[in-house]
Amino acid sequence: MGVEIPAAVFDPKRLSAVRATGLLDSEPEPSFDDLARLAARVTGTGRAFVTLVDDRRSFWKSAIGMGELSVSERQNPLSDSPCHILIATNGPLLVDDAATDPRVRDLPAVRRLGIGAWAGYPVHGPEGEVLGGFCVVDSVPRAWSETDAQTLAVLARAVSGEIRLRAALARSERHATEVEAAGEVSARLARTLQNSLLPPMMPTVPGLQAAAAYIPAAGEVNVTGDFYDLFLASGSRWCAVLGDVCGHGVEAAQITALARYTLRADAPRHISPSRVLEQLNRALLAQRVKDGRFLTVVCAIFRPEGDGFTGMLSTAGHPSALLRRADGSVESLRTPGVVLGIMEEPRLENTRFELGPGDTLVLYSDGVTEAHSPGQQDLFGDQRLADLLAGCRDLDADDVVRRIGKAALDHSQGHMTDDMAILTLRVPDR
Incomplete structure (x- = not known):
């Protein structure tokens, strides 16, 4: 039948x-x-x-x-x-x-x-x-x-x-003439709004190099959900965060702003990054939008210790952080936990890490690992990124960011389909 x-x-x-x-x-x-x-x-x-x-x-x-x-x-x-x-x-x-x-x-x-x-x-x-x-x-x-x-x-x-x-x-787009003029205004507004969601410059962290970059997708003029931040949480504790809100536009910008300012408000009150992200999840659920946007994020809270730094890191549905040791070996730092803004209990955990002289911690959005050229399915991928980072011998934080961004752009032949955000923290060699 x-x-x-x-x-x-x-x-x-x-x-x-x-x-x-x-x-x-x-x-x-x-x-x-x-x-x-x-x-x-x-x-x-x-x-x-x-x-x-x-x-x-x-x-x-x-x-x-x-x-x-x-x-x-x-x-x-x-x-x-x-x-x-x-x-x-x-x-x-x-x-x-x-x-x-x-x-x-x-x-x-x-x-x-x-x-x-x-x-x-x-x-x-x-x-x-x-x-x-x-x-x-x-x-x-x-x-x-x-x-x-x-x-x-x-x-x-x-x-x-x-x-x-x-x-x-x-x-x-069907109103081409009107859109052309309006588009120029929208692009300027988008760039202004995007810039307002990122710190104007990296703060100075004693004993640590810090660098970051936001690289928009090819032809993008929309406000996106990629963001990063680095700030003094309290006393000698610092907080580094990088996140990616689903989608583009004003709605994504609203969630990005909510996330960034919620993190800055809660980080001084907690030493656990998973606890900070749990508070952010509650804030997102309280402000849940109709189209169901969500957020992936990695958060690290750290402080000076000896000739380096020690801290904890938590990921919520976000790509692993990568830790390049001074000897060139690369470790993946990732914890269980789902994206934020969907469920009441995201089941977040922490993992400890140490940064010694010559060590570099890299946080990034999936626009880096998912970079690919038009019509191809060969993603830049986790292994290429790890291999690239292993080869960053004697590079400072700025150079590491530039090398990662250039490699992903080259792999996509300049046609990035997603935005990239990269944040690096490096303890200089003694």
């Missing part, structure tokens, strides 16, 4: 909204892949999808865990997957055992993709139309937790927010 497709799938207004996104038959993009990759990691499923559905097929804009796929391999018949159910109900679909659940057990994708469990939320267009779904797939049956459901709901809203932002930009 064939699968009956709900009438809501063929609604003309919905189909027009799907086509208007311009995402059908397009290549993968970091803005969607990052959200899908985060969903796969947080839920532990390994596979996650951003799917758009028109009147004849479902198209995977993002397909994490499926390897390299051509455009033709990223589309399936309407009746193949559960996304048409999301369109009919305009609500979540959580399937613990796909083989026995009557809603999905007869769908071809259950057998073809080896679906044991499936969880998805609808993705909406600017006017609330259901464009498709944001889902994760496990190869074995499982009971989806409240945390899983909450995470997917937030990330689905983030996907919808990205699509709404693009639609707004497309509407603006």
Whole structure:
């Protein structure tokens, strides 16, 4: 018996909204892949999808865990997957055992993709139309937790927010003459606002070199969520932080400002960076925005000791910090913990570190490791960054920042698709 497709799938207004996104038959993009990759990691499923559905097929804009796929391999018949159910109900679909659940057990994708469990939320267009779904797939049956459901709901809203932002930009671009003049003003405002979210200069830390850089994506004039800061927390304790807010624009800037000033307010009150980040998480939840933006961040609190520094570091869904020892060896510093602004308990921890003469600590955003040239999937990656840092012999903090930024830009052939933030702390050789 064939699968009956709900009438809501063929609604003309919905189909027009799907086509208007311009995402059908397009290549993968970091803005969607990052959200899908985060969903796969947080839920532990390994596979996650951003799917758009028109009147004849479902198209995977993002397909994490499926390897390299051509455009033709990223589309399936309407009746193949559960996304048409999301369109009919305009609500979540959580399937613990796909083989026995009557809603999905007869769908071809259950057998073809080896679906044991499936969880998805609808993705909406600017006017609330259901464009498709944001889902994760496990190869074995499982009971989806409240945390899983909450995470997917937030990330689905983030996907919808990205699509709404693009639609707004497309509407603006149709008024070319007006936009050209307004764009120049907006660019200046964006640069001014971006600069206001970063410290005007690195403070002087006795016995320590400090350097940082923010490098925007190619052609970017939007305010982004990448930020860094270094400040005296209290007494002899210093705090270094680098974070990345999901998305761009005024909403991201609001969260960036909230994060930076919350960290500066709470760091003097705590010696534990995980405690500082927990307080930031509470502030983000209290000010949660409708589009579900979230924040990844790494925070280090340290003080002088002997001829160097000692401290603790905590990461919340953020790339590992890297510690280059004077002998050229590189250590990865990372702690458990999920992104901030999504759940009440991000399960953060601390790890201790020491900086001796010649040691360098590097904090960075994922724009560095995910740098790649147009049309290529060869990311700059963690190993290249570690190898590069190992080779930074006798370089001061400024030179390390410049070398990392240049290497990532060269790898992307000058076409960065994401912004980069880099912060380095180095104890000079004695």
